[in-house]
Amino acid sequence: MQLVKVGLCAFGMSGKVFHAPFLKEHPGFFMSAVVERSKNDSKEKYPETTIYRSVKEMLQNADIELVVVNTPVQTHFEYAKMALEAGKNVIVEKPFTVDVIEAEELVKLAEEKGLFVSVYQNRRFDRDFLQVQKILNDGKLGTMKEVEIRFDRFRTEPSGKQHKENPIEAGSGSLHDLGAHLVDQAVQLFGYPEKLFADVFSMKGSEFANDYFEILLYYRDNLRVRLKSSVFSKEAHYAYILHGSKGSFLQERSDDQENELVAGIIPEYGENWTLPLKDADGILNFLNANSETERVLTSSEPGNYMNYYQAIYEHIVFGYPLPSPGKEVVQNMKIIDAALESAAEEKIIDLK
Template sequence: MQLVKVGLCAFGMSGKVFHAPFLKEHPGFFLSAVVERNNEESRIKYPESTLYRSVEDMLQSDVDVVVVNTPVQTHYEYAKMALNAGKNVIVEKPFTINVAEAQELVELANEKKLFLSVYQNRRFDRDYLQVQKIISEGNLGNIKEVEIRFDRFRTDPSGKDHKEDPAKPGSGTLHDLGAHLIDQAVQLFGVPEKLFADVFSMKGDAFANDYFEILLYYKNNLRVRLKSSVFSKEAHYAYTIHGDKGSFLQERTDEQENELVAGAIPVFAEDWTKPLTENDGILNYLNENAEPERVLTKSEPGNYMNYYQQIYEHIVFEEPLPSPGAEVIINMKLIEAAEESSKKGQVITFNDKNL
């Protein structure tokens, strides 16, 4: 099996939870390099990797792929540096802080004939995969109204300036969780015709936005609402979908992040998360006999390993690249449009000039 050498630009939560465990357990990857500017935590679990004190030094090594998993404010700088060093790049979401940076990186990757992928791991959540499945089966008929939520109850400051300081571009929930919800809306329904958004900080002006509501206008009278709040103690359904033949309600039940934080080891080529003990969805629709039918559903496990499997298949077998930068640019355009809409209090219309 061809071995692909990978380097991590940081070893914070993202590196420890979302990347290193999968690179360690996938037989086609070798976690060759880790950047830790001050600590040496990676030496314990990944002693076979080489420790570097800077991204610049790591880029002098023979890694094939660089994972840019640093704060979003540095994504553009490090991704550009890696591409110029001849390395393929995986960038954590959000892709960049703005569209211009994203476009420049995509153009540079094309010029260098290297791949550039954005780590949209929530495409591999069990709840989102279940929504995809239900919609594709067609039991809901023509979809008319959708709400996708990602709520938390985090009323106290986290102390992470790169996420909460309003003076830092790219900070706030819109870039953080919005990058997931917007990506899922685009994957499910495509690019909207118009957008209206309300984005602000419930904790006050000293903090970056921690609340957003985005209304996406589609053809065929479809409306998709994306919403996130850090003042949501009681859980909502994460996905609410209404069509002209029925409705589907899906809870947010993917536990991969929590299990990884607790020390779970992902397994290659099979499900590794704990199975659900209870149903997590409700499907209420008109069956093939036009009779009402209400079914309690249970989603199948998701697996972030599938992202890296797709990366490996792209490298070795030239299969399609998962979440390529050129595709995720549209997410950045929708994030920028949401910021503009909220600031101006206006509906933003998309056309060939701003898409």
């Protein structure tokens, strides 16, 4: 099997949980380099990996083909551009960049260099999202009319992470953080909307970056898709609510890959490594071919973030389609930028 050597730009939570375990377990990748500015935390689990003290040092010295930019969003553009200019393919954590201008420049640079930029939209591989895709593809709901996608938390106290909570930092706040997932899922399910209206602000107060957003996406054929997130949600809502001309579907946010990875579960290559569900996580209520109501409890199949890295490997080695290419995710950044504009000016924004 061809081996792809990878450099990881940071070894914080993202590196430890979402990237390093998959790079280690996938037989086609070798994590040969990692940036740790002052610590040596990676040595315990990844003793074969060389530690560098800066991204610049890693790019100058490491024998790598692929760079994972998993640093704070405010540095994504700088480090991704450095990697591309050094002749490396790039994976960038979501959100892609702080704005669409930076995203478009990276895509253009990658094309000029004959390299690729992929955005790590891992929640395309969540079990709950995959179940929603399946239900829509089955067609039992008929023509879609109204959809709500939520990602709520109960985190009322500051985290202390300035790059996420400082209101004057471009790219900080829930809209870029959780919103990057919800926007991506809406576009994956329904395409690029025609216009939007958004409410974005901080429930904790103006000294913090936004921690609440509600975005109303307007589509053709009278479809409305609402994206919503709050950090003051003690009781869970259904994460996906879909209403169509023939029925409705309610889906819990049931994927637990992140928690299992944090707990130390190893993401086995080629296996569904996540723990099975104990109960049903969805409700499907629809009119069947005889116009009779059927109401059934549904259970989603396991998701697997390893499938993202498998797709990356297949693109590099076999030329298969690139997962979440930067050129595609530029659309997400346009929506995020427009949501901020809409909230600031209190108006509907036309999307082009």
